[in-house]
Amino acid sequence: MSEVVIFFIMASIALCAALGVVLARNPVHSALLLVTVLISIAVLFIIQDAQLLAAVQVIVYAGAIVVLFLFVIMLLGVDEEESLAEPVTAQRPVAIVLGLVVLAEVLFLAGHQWATGAQQSRGSLQAGDGGNVERVARSLFTDFLWPFEVTAVLLVAAVIGSVVLARRSNKPTIDDEVETL
């Protein structure tokens, strides 16, 4: 019973905040509402007994990614008076069509289980032989070791790539030459 109550409270908070993310004029307010969405989804994870997922959601998304969003917004000083004119004109109709497709997919999948599998996959994460954290760790480091390692390599490649892009080259650029002149 309490699960249902918590679900409806957190789900409505998440939906309202998600609308706010899109509609807020100020990018910092959008980022704050995004944090609200992420935290209410973390609560939904907790009532599904996925505690590790909830913690990771808050640590990684709320604690690091949105902080970086805010960091960029602050450093670049994006103002409320940002121009709302769209550079890509076809964007809006395409977005509406794609949004409707996604909505239809979600509504369809909500009633059918062939894509997500039956509900038994939830049982294996519940307490029993070790807690939720132990179970996630065991499946991550046994059955899903290969995808896990590949993801690690991908992340390292991304880090090295961004460092290379951000690094100033040793060759003097035109700006430098102008300065020396």
Add this chain to the structure above:
Amino acid sequence: MIALQSLAAGDPLFAGGLDPTVVLILIIKTVAAFALLMVLVLFYIWFMRKVIADMQNRVGPARAGGRYGVLQTLADGVKLFFKEQSVPDGADPFVFRLAPYLSIIPAFVAFSIIPIGGEVSILGHTTYLQLADPAIGVLLLLATSGIGLYGVMLAGWSSGSKYPLLGSVRASAQLLSYEAAFGLAIVAVLLHSGTLSTRGIVDAQAWTSWDSFATSWYWTVAFVSFVIFLIAAIAETNHPPFDLVEAEQELVGGFVTEYTGIRFAMFFLAEFMNLITMSAIAVTLFLGGPSGPALGFLSATGTVNTWLMPMFWFFTKLLVLLFGTVWVRASLPRMRYDQLMDLGWKWLIEIAFLAVMVTAVVLVARNEAWNRFVVVPAAIGGAFCLLGILRLCIPRQSELIEEEV
């Protein structure tokens, strides 16, 4: 109810389901934990001012609350409470008012996972002397410190003025940088204990004999991580010598410049709450938490040995660490910003990583019963080799300057 019970995990309080007494005990525990943290902050600020005054050959607070000035902090708090609060013209009013709460609430939530005593009996229910014992334990600390960052960031941004913004940009860069080293320092302990729950970590360091001080508490086996944890924890809480966020000479008051009255006080309260929580976490992870010798001549199940002695040991250890923070504050000058970043990225993260790897090797060797006189030196030697290679790869400061010219 599934959710609540699995969150509370090991606490025997929920073994018999949820009845009104259990709810009452939960409320008592919450209020008691909050009051305790508040009193600790009041005490710590007084203690800090007195100790620093002693170190600098001054008297320190000596007016409010007798000749030792015990009530000075309370007097300051009351003064701040009744001061006028202002919101600057250029500020974002809602976020400006929200920011103090965003920093104070995570500070309290983080304290809820600290075990301050053993297993006790309240109103006929057995429970742990800690507010919550979630299975994700230490991860909750990382999550709350991530959320606490928003308070500082948004305070600086919403003030609508230059210095607070600079202060909060500094703060977020600093906190993000040290979070990595901080998390890695915790990992070494988690490898040893095999559990995330703070109660489980404390139980793994239980006191059996006088050797436990060195053999079962983790500060010896994970000494490198212990040192890194202490440095990173001070940096995470923005305390000297890492208090660049509010460097008066450079940034006026940093992110709190535009704040007045109780909102200003709330930021400081949060900062000291964080410092106390971090010290308490250090006690929990590395110094055995409430574990310590019991009074052998009294019954092992009596009030003294179940209630008082664990709390006595916990608070003694906490006091030692808190004295350490005051000592550091009194003796070390503030770091330069580039020194801060160098220390975090080029030293702490590397060494913490290597410490985790050495710990893993040693633990595997123990499980497989390999010869530890070969494995331990080999692991440490390998770590030093890796560190040397990494140091050679990092360009030296002189080279960087040449490159820029």
